[in-house]
Amino acid sequence: MATVEAPAPRGVPFGRAGNGVVAALGVLVLWGLAAWIYQLTQGLIATGMRDVVSWGLYIFTFAFFVGLSAGGLIMASASEVFGVKSLRPLARLGVLTAAACVLVAAMTIIPDLGNPQRVWELFRYPNWSSPLIWDILIIIVYFAFAVADLTVMSRRTTERSVRAKRLRVLAYVGLPTAVLLHSITAWIFGLQVSRPWWNTALMAPLFVTSAILSGTALVALAALAAQRYDRIHLPDETWKALAGLMAAAIAVDLFLVACDYITILWGNVPRERAALDIILPGGSWQALFWLEWVVGGIVPFVLLVVPRYRGRVGLFALASVLTMVGVYAFRIELVVGGMLRPLLHLPPGNALGSYKLGQTVFQFDGVYHPTWVEYAIVTGLFAFLALLILVGYRWLRPVERER
Amino acid sequence: MAVTETTKKWGMVVDQNRCIGCWTCAIGCKEINNEPLGFFWNRVLTAAPGETTGETSSAVADPASESIDVPHGTFPDVEMAYMPVACQHCTDAPCVKVCPVGATFRRDDGTVLVDYERCIGCRYCMAACPYGIRVFNWGDAQQPVDFTVGYGKDYRTDGRLVFTPDRPRGVVEKCTLCVERIDSGEQPFCVEVCPAGARVFGDLNDPESEVSQLVGEGGAAQLLPDLGTDPRVFYLPVDRERSV
Numbered sequence: 001m002a003t004v005e006a007p008a009p010r011g012v013p014f015g016r017a018g019n020g021v022v023a024a025l026g027v028l029v030l031w032g033l034a035a036w037i038y039q040l041t042q043g044l045i046a047t048g049m050r051d052v053v054s055w056g057l058y059i060f061t062f063a064f065f066v067g068l069s070a071g072g073l074i075m076a077s078a079s080e081v082f083g084v085k086s087l088r089p090l091a092r093l094g095v096l097t098a099a100a101c102v103l104v105a106a107m108t109i110i111p112d113l114g115n116p117q118r119v120w121e122l123f124r125y126p127n128w129s130s131p132l133i134w135d136i137l138i139i140i141v142y143f144a145f146a147v148a149d150l151t152v153m154s155r156r157t158t159e160r161s162v163r164a165k166r167l168r169v170l171a172y173v174g175l176p177t178a179v180l181l182h183s184i185t186a187w188i189f190g191l192q193v194s195r196p197w198w199n200t201a202l203m204a205p206l207f208v209t210s211a212i213l214s215g216t217a218l219v220a221l222a223a224l225a226a227q228r229y230d231r232i233h234l235p236d237e238t239w240k241a242l243a244g245l246m247a248a249a250i251a252v253d254l255f256l257v258a259c260d261y262i263t264i265l266w267g268n269v270p271r272e273r274a275a276l277d278i279i280l281p282g283g284s285w286q287a288l289f290w291l292e293w294v295v296g297g298i299v300p301f302v303l304l305v306v307p308r309y310r311g312r313v314g315l316f317a318l319a320s321v322l323t324m325v326g327v328y329a330f331r332i333e334l335v336v337g338g339m340l341r342p343l344l345h346l347p348p349g350n351a352l353g354s355y356k357l358g359q360t361v362f363q364f365d366g367v368y369h370p371t372w373v374e375y376a377i378v379t380g381l382f383a384f385l386a387l388l389i390l391v392g393y394r395w396l397r398p399v400e401r402e403r
Numbered sequence: 404m405a406v407t408e409t410t411k412k413w414g415m416v417v418d419q420n421r422c423i424g425c426w427t428c429a430i431g432c433k434e435i436n437n438e439p440l441g442f443f444w445n446r447v448l449t450a451a452p453g454e455t456t457g458e459t460s461s462a463v464a465d466p467a468s469e470s471i472d473v474p475h476g477t478f479p480d481v482e483m484a485y486m487p488v489a490c491q492h493c494t495d496a497p498c499v500k501v502c503p504v505g506a507t508f509r510r511d512d513g514t515v516l517v518d519y520e521r522c523i524g525c526r527y528c529m530a531a532c533p534y535g536i537r538v539f540n541w542g543d544a545q546q547p548v549d550f551t552v553g554y555g556k557d558y559r560t561d562g563r564l565v566f567t568p569d570r571p572r573g574v575v576e577k578c579t580l581c582v583e584r585i586d587s588g589e590q591p592f593c594v595e596v597c598p599a600g601a602r603v604f605g606d607l608n609d610p611e612s613e614v615s616q617l618v619g620e621g622g623a624a625q626l627l628p629d630l631g632t633d634p635r636v637f638y639l640p641v642d643r644e645r646s647v
Contacts, residue, residue, distance in 0.1 A: 043572045044524070045542030054529040054539060114524020114539065114573025121504040121523055132503040132527055193630045194497055194533035270465065342535040343627065344488060346448035347471045350535045355440035355545050362446075364469045 013230040013394050025387040032380010035373045036111050044114055046373045051353040053339045053368035058112035060331035061378050065105035065385070066139070066185045067207065067327060070215030072098025072146055073171075073178035074245070080171030086237035087245075091167075092153045092398035093226070094219045099146035100388035101218070102181075104381055106139050111377050131187045138181045145170070145177055154396055182207040195338040197275035200263075206256045206330075213249035214327040216242060217320040222389060223399065224317050232399040236311075243316065246323060247304040254297050257330070274341040279333050285340075288333040296326015340366035411512040413580060414607035415594070416617040417487055418639040421601035424449070424472065424485035431596035432489065435553040435581065437568040439544035444536070444578040445489035445593055451475045452484040452641035484641045487602075489593070490515060490536050490578035491626060491634030498528035498537070507575075508563075513607075513635050514580045516565040524573035533630050537577045544570040558583040607635065 014021070039046045049056045075094030078084040087094075110116050126133045152158070152166045183204040189195070190203030220242045226232045261280075264272045278285050300319035303309045310316075342350055349364035392398075424447055432438065432445040449471045467475040467483075474483035492515050498507045499515060506521035507528050529537045551568045558566040566579055581591035585604075589595070594602040605614035614637075617623045623637035 043540070043542040047541075050541065051529065051538055052535075054526045109525075112525065114526070114575075115522065115571075118504075118521075118523045121521060125504045125521065127502055127505040129500045130503040130527070132501065132525065136503070188527075192497065192501075192531050193632075194531050339530070343533050344448065344535055346450050346466050346486065347469055347473070348446070348448075349469075351443035351446065351538060352441050353538045353541050361441040361443070 013226070013397060014390065017229065018390065018394065022387065022390060025383040025390070028383035029380050029387060032377045032383065035376035035380065039111060039373050039377065040116075045354060046371060048369045048371045048374060050363070050367075052342060052350050052363045052366040053336060055112070055335050055339065056368055057370045057374040057378050058108055060328070060335045061381065062105055062108040062112070063185060063207075063331045063335070064214070064328050065101050065108055065381075066181065067211035067214045067331075068218050068324075068385075069098045069101035069105065069142070069146075070178060070182065070208075070211035071101075071219040072096070072149070072215070073174045074212055074215060075219060076149060076167070077171040077175045077178075078241075078245075080168050081175055084241060086235065086241040089234055089238055089399060090219055090223060090242075092150065092396065093222055093393070094215075095146050095149045095153065096392045096396060096398050097215070097218050097222060097389055099143060099150060100385055100392060101215075102139055102143045102146065104385040104388065106136075106143070107384075108378075108381055131184060131191060135184045135188055138177070138184050142177055142181045145174055149174065150396070153398075178211075179208055182211045189334060189338065192338075194343060196269075196272045196343070197338040198334065200260060202256055202260050206253070206260075209249055209253045209256060210327045210330055213246060213253050214324050216246050216249060217323040217327075220246065221317060221320040221324075222393070224313060224320070226393065226399055227313075230393075230399075230401065232401050234399070239311070239316070243304045243310060243319075246319070247301055250297060250301045250304075250323065250326075253327075253330075254293065257292070271341075271343060274345070275337040278340055279337055285333070285336065288329045288337075291329035292326050292333060296322050296324075296329055300326070336366075336368055340368075342366070410608055411606050412608040412635070413492070413512050413514060413585060414605065414614045414618065414635045414637065415492075415580075415591070416603045416614050416621070416623045416637045416639055418601045418603070418617075419452070419484045419486065419641050420639060420645065421599045422447070422485040422487060423599050423601075425598065427596050427598055428487055428593035428602065431592050432578070435584075435592040436566070436579075437546070437551050437553045437555065439540075439546055439570060441545070442538045442576075444538065444576070445487060447471075448486045448488055449473065450484050450486040452482050452643070482641075486626075486638065487593075488534055488536060488626070489636075490580070491534055491632065491636045492578075492580060494633035494635065495631060497531040497533065497632060501527045501531040503527065510560065510582075514582055514585075515577075516560065516563070516579055516582060517574070517576055518563040518565060519567050519571055519574050519576070520564045522574040524575065526575060528575055533627055533632060537575050539575050540570050540572050543572055554583055556583075560586070 072095035075087050075090045079088040122136055149170045186203040186207035189198040192198050264276045277283050279289050281289060300322040303315050303319040347364060348362035352361050352363055355361055426447050429443055429445045429447055438444060467473045474481040476482055492513055496509060496515050499509050504521055504523055506518045509515050526539055555568050557564060565582055590604050594604045603613050605612035607615055609615060617639060618637050621639060623639045625634045625637055
């Protein structure tokens with residue numbers, strides 16, 4: 001690949017090492033693809049999902065990827081709409097990650113379907129009362145929008161003033177589109193009366209905030225990698241703005257989650273307490289609480305705001321990764337927490353939809369252990385996302401390098 | 404199609420005073436519908452008396468045990484009731500609202516059905532159903548015997564495949580209110596096989612029908628009525644006065 005790009009004056013970003021990474025990611029993508037083909041031969045019985053916990057790894061990864069896509073619009077609109085000029089150098093990188101994330105998010109739904117060959121029916125027989133249809137619509141709009149944004153940004157031949165005007169228009173349209181994307185994804189869950197854990201008006205604000213949080217973290221991580229391996233130069237104000245934005249988003253995110261917890265704890269309505277008790281310290285899924293609040297919340301917040309730690313590249317990268325871990329934990333907490341305890345929680349429980357000789361087909365409390373197939377497919381999707389961003393970066397060179 | 408000329412509004416009442424928790428309705432359901440192993444369209448839950456009534460259902464009491472047939476309380480002050488639960492055929496059904504492709508739909512007579520040929524298997528309906536009554540074909544159907552039992556044929560309504568004995572992989576299914584039977588004037592199979600006569604099926608549009616009477620003066624109540632799903636299945640709670 002390096003030889004093809006040879007005439008380029010500056011050499012290929014992420015040169016030799018980059019090729020190795022591309023190859024490694026390619027292997028993971030193929031492994032995921034192989035696992036999906038295996039799943040197609042077996043059906044979803046190859047997963048750990050059953051009738052009680054009927055959504056799992058695919059759905060919370062989907063929700064996570066949708067959130068990750070927020071980065072682009074923040075970088076682009078922060079400078080155009082809110083006048084935060086310090087984030088402008090990251091606008092193209094942000095939009096690149098947005099396009100990649102939303103594309104992979106849409107792909108993540110496919111392995112979750114029992115009949116993926118019928119996916120075209122979504123366009124043939126759309127039921128407009130379903131939040132899922134609206135979500136698919138907004139995903140398509142958002143992807144098209146990100147590609148348009150990227151095209152305008154990359155077209156150097158266009159006259160400067162014309163380009164600036166177009167970017168401005170795109171930023172003003174893009175911002176509400178992004179808010180809608182995260183809100184509609186939140187409403188897939190938030191509108192369901194069947195799941196008290198999901199059924200809160202806080203869901204959309206929570207999704208928007210955690211999307212800003214994880215999206216910014218992804219852009220920061222990509223920028224740090226680019227700085228390390230592609231010798232780009234970003235002004236100090238840009239790094240400061242990134243850190244500030246992430247710290248603020250962590251604070252707002254944890255505040256919203258705390259509001260939800262306090263409302264449930266104070267109200268003490270049994271069916272609302274049920275899910276929360278599973279996640280709070282002492283519950284069977286308490287790891288999620290620690291991941292969200294400490295590992296992915298307080299720790300990165302401290303790393304980002306305490307002056308002594310600020311400006312240290314390694315710690316900033318760590319804070320970005322931990323932030324994403326925290327947001328992913330929130331997605332698991334949401335999906336699984338809503339499903340572990342059925343609303344009609346009476347013996348013998350729900351039928352599983354599968355049968356093994358000598359074992360009960362009933363499940364009183366939900367159990368969910370993802371299988372290797374699910375892990376392999378999701379790993380493949382993560383690898384594909386990284387691959388798209390890396391290849392897109394090499395192709396578009398979205399950040400100015402130092403002269 | 405057989406029902407379109409009439410304006411039926413099918414409903415069912417389960418009399419918890421009569422239910423003996425024998426699971427005949429659940430097994431009859433499995434039989435008539437050739438349900439694979441691990442599937443129960445209809446289950447008999449062990450509950451506390453009064454759990455189904457309007458005032459207590461918003462906070463469904465904790466179960467007495469994870470096992471069936473365990474009463475609430477300590478001897479001699481114990482109480483228990485059975486609650487058979489299948490699709491509630493909600494008037495404002497969450498599953499119908501969330502299905503992205505309209506595979507789950509509601510007929511004019513109120514029967515909520517799944518089109519086996521349309522379902523994409525996203526399982527959003529399972530997330531949306533408050534009653535946990537939907538089952539998914541995770542893999543190939545496993546059967547205890549190598550022949551088909553029950554109705555045994557495909558059944559279509561308005562051209563849509565709403566029952567098939569040979570389950571396709573990756574679709575959601577659930578109680579059809581025995582649509583193939585009620586369309587030809589028969590009762591749902593669970594009603595017919597109940598040895599205690601605890602199930603009553605009929606037309607809620609007919610004020611003289613037994614279901615209408617039980618829902619009206621009888622005081623039959625819906626399950627989780629505060630959710631606003633407005634089910635067409637009602638429960639007649641245990642009447643302590645009558646049982647003395």
